[in-house]
Amino acid sequence: MTPHESTRPLLALSAAGLLDADGERQVRQHIRECPACAAGLAGLAAVAAGLTSLPSPAPSAALLARTQARVAAQLAARRDRISGVALGVAGCGCGWVVSLATWGAWDWLGGNPAILIWLEFSAVLAGLTAAVVVRRRRRAERSFR
Amino acid sequence: MIYEAAIGKDFPVAETDEAARLRRRDPAALAAVVDRYQHRLYRYLLRLVHEPAAADDLFQQTWLHAAGQIHRYDPRRSFDTWLFAIAHNAAMDLLRRRTGESLDDPDRGAEWAAVEPDALAAAITAQRSAILAAEMASLPAVYREALTLRFEEGMKLEEIAEVTRAPLSTVKSRVQRGLECLRQNMAARWRKEDLI
Numbered sequence: 001m002t003p004h005e006s007t008r009p010l011l012a013l014s015a016a017g018l019l020d021a022d023g024e025r026q027v028r029q030h031i032r033e034c035p036a037c038a039a040g041l042a043g044l045a046a047v048a049a050g051l052t053s054l055p056s057p058a059p060s061a062a063l064l065a066r067t068q069a070r071v072a073a074q075l076a077a078r079r080d081r082i083s084g085v086a087l088g089v090a091g092c093g094c095g096w097v098v099s100l101a102t103w104g105a106w107d108w109l110g111g112n113p114a115i116l117i118w119l120e121f122s123a124v125l126a127g128l129t130a131a132v133v134v135r136r137r138r139r140a141e142r143s144f145r
Numbered sequence: 146m147i148y149e150a151a152i153g154k155d156f157p158v159a160e161t162d163e164a165a166r167l168r169r170r171d172p173a174a175l176a177a178v179v180d181r182y183q184h185r186l187y188r189y190l191l192r193l194v195h196e197p198a199a200a201d202d203l204f205q206q207t208w209l210h211a212a213g214q215i216h217r218y219d220p221r222r223s224f225d226t227w228l229f230a231i232a233h234n235a236a237m238d239l240l241r242r243r244t245g246e247s248l249d250d251p252d253r254g255a256e257w258a259a260v261e262p263d264a265l266a267a268a269i270t271a272q273r274s275a276i277l278a279a280e281m282a283s284l285p286a287v288y289r290e291a292l293t294l295r296f297e298e299g300m301k302l303e304e305i306a307e308v309t310r311a312p313l314s315t316v317k318s319r320v321q322r323g324l325e326c327l328r329q330n331m332a333a334r335w336r337k338e339d340l341i
Contacts, residue, residue, distance in 0.1 A: 012320070015324060051281070051296035051297065054281065054297065057191050063204060064183055070205060072176070
């Protein structure tokens with residue numbers, strides 16, 4: 001392979017700034033002796049320079065506003081899901097605490113297991129209901145903003 | 146070398162603290178990033194798919210995906226490549242569904258021929274941007290993508306490889322062949338216009 005043949009594929013890489021120092025040296029050395037490759041490199045460099053300043057279309061203001069709104073809505077929906085789970089867990093925890101606090105009352109009522117189940121169930125249900133109410137209220141507040 | 150002199154390197158990147166805010170899904174941080182990357186992302190998508198309506202859809206799709214997957218973003222890596230990789234996947238899905246758009250690396254066409262420097266320089270000087278944009282649009286998608294990421298986004302080979310999930314050698318060859326094709330087309334077009 002002649003120096004001309006081995007250097008020619010490097011010209012585009014040189015114009016693109018992708019050659020290492022050795023490759024760049026080889027190109028520089030060759031174009032001093034080869035007008036065809038010097039012309040080729042000049043053309044490629046001009047195209048490369050032109051590519052950095054092509055007309056740059058911008059997204060419309062409406063597209064940007066729509067995208068921002070959809071991204072914000074997606075983030076809000078995710079926050080809702082997370083806060084819903086957190087409130088649910090908190091509600092169950094509260095229910096559990098209430099049932100422990102009423103343990104004495106259950107004991108005083110004779111230690112009937114049915115009463116205990118009823119107490120536990122109603123406490124947890126009250127906690128979950130409170131969580132759902134809080135979540136809905138937050139969502140409604142956000143939709144009014 | 147010539148390219149390095151022609152392009153600035155001060156592209157905006159997401160700061161580390163901003164990356165942390167993004168990972169926490171801070172709406173203000175995401176809004177700021179959407180605003181900051183709007184031109185670059187839209188330009189990249191439009192170069193790939195040509196049609197503004199398709200680019201609009203992909204633009205939204207990319208940001209919605211980015212917002213949903215932001216917890217997967219590793220702040221030690223470049224936000225640019227992460228975001229552009231999402232856009233790349235969305236655009237490639239669309240191009241695959243389209244008929245007549247090849248995503249394969251084209252075979253090497255006719256060997257590159259030397260042309261007179263004055264002729265090419267004149268062609269490039271006269272309406273360079275418009276002609277180049279039109280010629281760029283006629284290139285195969287993989288070349289368009291490699292050239293726009295290299296020359297308009299100023300990405301390094303490694304970054305382009307990360308965005309396109311292609312080996313370094315493939316990316317290098319796409320930039321090289323894309324540039325040579327463009328130069329050939331520019332020369333041919335000048336000759337044609339000169340004859341009219």
